[in-house]
Amino acid sequence: MSDHSLYSERQTILVVDDTPDNIALLSTLLKDRYKVRAANNGERALAIAAGQPRPDLILLDIMMPGMDGYEVCERLKIDPHTADIPVIFLTAKVQVEDEEFGLHLGAVDYITKPISPPIVLARVETHLTLKRARQFLQDRNAYLEAEVWRRSREVMAIQEVTIMAMASLAETRDNATGNHIRRTQHYVRVLAQHLRHHPRFTAALNDETIELLFKSAPLHDIGKVGIPDRILLKPGRLTPDEFEIMKTHAALGRDAIAAAERYLDTPDSFLRFAREIAYSHQEKxxxxxxxxxxxxxxxxxxxxxxxxxxxxxxLISRRIYKPALPHEQAVAMIREGRDQHFDPDIVDAFLECAEQFRTIAARFADDEQVWRHTLEQVEAALSDETIVLGGDTGAR
Incomplete structure (x- = not known):
C-alpha cells in the first residue's frame, strides 16, 4: 500500500492552541498515526471545523486570548454540522469545577498540562473508536429506517393491488360501476376525515384506519360477482325472489374476502374493513x-x-334500472334518512361535506361511451329474457 493511501485513510485531528510550541509538540506526537491540522485561535478553529473535510476530533486549549476554548466548544456544539465532532480539552486548569464545566459544554474528555504522550494517544484513540461506533450505529439505523420504509411501501402496494384486483372482478360484471367504486372510496375518506375529531369516532379514526377504509371501499360490492346476470343487469323491477337472491351478495362478498384473509394467516389483516363493508353496508x-x-x-x-x-x-348515478337524480335531491334524501337509514352523526358530516361530494362526483364522472357499451352488453345478456319494466324494489 502506498504512503499516499495510508495518509488518505488516516483520521484528522485538529489541534487548537495559541502557543506554537504546544502545537508543534502535539503535531509531532500525532503525525505518525493521524492527519494533523492546527489553529492558533478560536476563530480559525471554527472555520476549519466547519470546512471540508471536517476534523474527526479536536484537541482544544481552554486559555486562549480573545475567544477561549469554552466558547469555541459551545459554538461547535450549537452548529449541527460540527456538533458531533468529539472535543478533548487540553488545559493547565486542574480544578474539578473547571473540568465539570467543560464536560457540561459537550466535551468528551479533559487532559491536563503538561501532557503525557501515552495518555494523549490513548484518549484520542478511545474517543475516535467511540465516534466510529456511533457513526456505524447511525448509519445502520438510517439503513434500517430506509429498509422499513421501502418494505412498508411494498406492503402498501401489495395491499392496493390486491384490493383493486378483487374489485375489478365486480367491475367486469357491470362496467357502469367502474367510476362508482372510485367515487365511493373518496366519499368514505372525506367522511372519515371530517369525523376523526368527533367524540364518538376519534378513538376509531386515525390516519392508518382512514387509509385502510379508503383502500377497502372498492370491495363493498365484490359479492355481486356471484349474482346471475339476469338479476344483476336487469333493467327493471326485481321480483321478491330475485331481490332475495340479490341480497346474498353481502354474504358472498364477506366470504370471498374471508377466504383471502385465511391465506394471509394474520389475526388482523388489512382486509378486515373490506370484509365489514362488504357484509354490512346494506344494514340500516x-x-x-x-x-x-x-x-x-x-x-x-x-x-x-x-x-x-x-x-x-x-342516487346521483344513472343505472340500467333508474335515472340519475340531481345532487340537491340526493342530499335531501340522505337528510331524510337520518336516524332511519343512516347514523345521524354521519349524515350531519355528510351535509357539511356535501359540496366535496359534488366535486368528487364531477371528477370521476361516468364515461358516456362506457355507458352505451354497458347497455349493449345488457341487451345481449338479456336478449332471451322476459323483462318487467318498472321501479326497483331495493338497493342493488
Whole structure:
C-alpha cells in the first residue's frame, strides 16, 4: 500500500492552541498515526471545523486570548454540522469545577498540562473508536429506517393491488360501476376525515384506519360477482325472489374476502374493513336493512360510512334500472334518512361535506361511451329474457 493511501485513510485531528510550541509538540506526537491540522485561535478553529473535510476530533486549549476554548466548544456544539465532532480539552486548569464545566459544554474528555504522550494517544484513540461506533450505529439505523420504509411501501402496494384486483372482478360484471367504486372510496375518506375529531369516532379514526377504509371501499360490492346476470343487469323491477337472491351478495362478498384473509394467516389483516363493508353496508340504522337486521352501533363504523357514500352515489348515478337524480335531491334524501337509514352523526358530516361530494362526483364522472357499451352488453345478456319494466324494489 502506498504512503499516499495510508495518509488518505488516516483520521484528522485538529489541534487548537495559541502557543506554537504546544502545537508543534502535539503535531509531532500525532503525525505518525493521524492527519494533523492546527489553529492558533478560536476563530480559525471554527472555520476549519466547519470546512471540508471536517476534523474527526479536536484537541482544544481552554486559555486562549480573545475567544477561549469554552466558547469555541459551545459554538461547535450549537452548529449541527460540527456538533458531533468529539472535543478533548487540553488545559493547565486542574480544578474539578473547571473540568465539570467543560464536560457540561459537550466535551468528551479533559487532559491536563503538561501532557503525557501515552495518555494523549490513548484518549484520542478511545474517543475516535467511540465516534466510529456511533457513526456505524447511525448509519445502520438510517439503513434500517430506509429498509422499513421501502418494505412498508411494498406492503402498501401489495395491499392496493390486491384490493383493486378483487374489485375489478365486480367491475367486469357491470362496467357502469367502474367510476362508482372510485367515487365511493373518496366519499368514505372525506367522511372519515371530517369525523376523526368527533367524540364518538376519534378513538376509531386515525390516519392508518382512514387509509385502510379508503383502500377497502372498492370491495363493498365484490359479492355481486356471484349474482346471475339476469338479476344483476336487469333493467327493471326485481321480483321478491330475485331481490332475495340479490341480497346474498353481502354474504358472498364477506366470504370471498374471508377466504383471502385465511391465506394471509394474520389475526388482523388489512382486509378486515373490506370484509365489514362488504357484509354490512346494506344494514340500516333503524334495523330494517340486511343481511342481519343490525341496528345502531351494532353496525360496524366502516359499513355505516359506506352506507352514506354508496346511497348518495347510487342516487346521483344513472343505472340500467333508474335515472340519475340531481345532487340537491340526493342530499335531501340522505337528510331524510337520518336516524332511519343512516347514523345521524354521519349524515350531519355528510351535509357539511356535501359540496366535496359534488366535486368528487364531477371528477370521476361516468364515461358516456362506457355507458352505451354497458347497455349493449345488457341487451345481449338479456336478449332471451322476459323483462318487467318498472321501479326497483331495493338497493342493488
Amino acid at each position: 340504522w333503524d334495523g330494517s336493512g340486511y343481511p342481519e337486521g343490525l341496528w345502531g352501533e351494532q353496525i360496524p363504523l366502516s359499513a355505516r360510512l359506506m352506507a352514506v357514500a354508496d346511497v348518495y352515489d347510487a
